[in-house]
Amino acid sequence: MGIFGKSKDEEKKKPKPDFSNVQSGGSSTAPEETGIGKKTYTVQSGDSLWKIAERHYGDGNRWRQIFEANQDQIEDPDVIHPGQTLMIPDGGKKGEDR
Helix, strand or coil: CCCCCCCHHHHHHCCCCCCCCCCCCCCCCCCEEEECCEEEEECCCCCCHHHHHHHHHCCHHHHHHHHHHCCCCCCCCCCCCCCCEEEEECCCCCCCCC
16 A cells, blocks of 8 residues: 555556656756746656655655645646656745744
């Protein structure tokens, strides 16, 4: 059983996302400014919401903030794919408690 209570059989039944329209180009994965308090991040191979939260907020436990901001494109927080562009909500300074 997965960490979020879904069995491996349930995970296998999900249709695989189609990333055929993902374009490569820029080599930078640094977040882009998209307005006040919002940035985007392009998921890289090996990333998880925990790792992204740790990188941007200094605290992996804040992965839920990223998940909640991207629920329109992330059904299962354990499953993100290289090439996805995620919104990174403003979280204050790295390591700041919230």
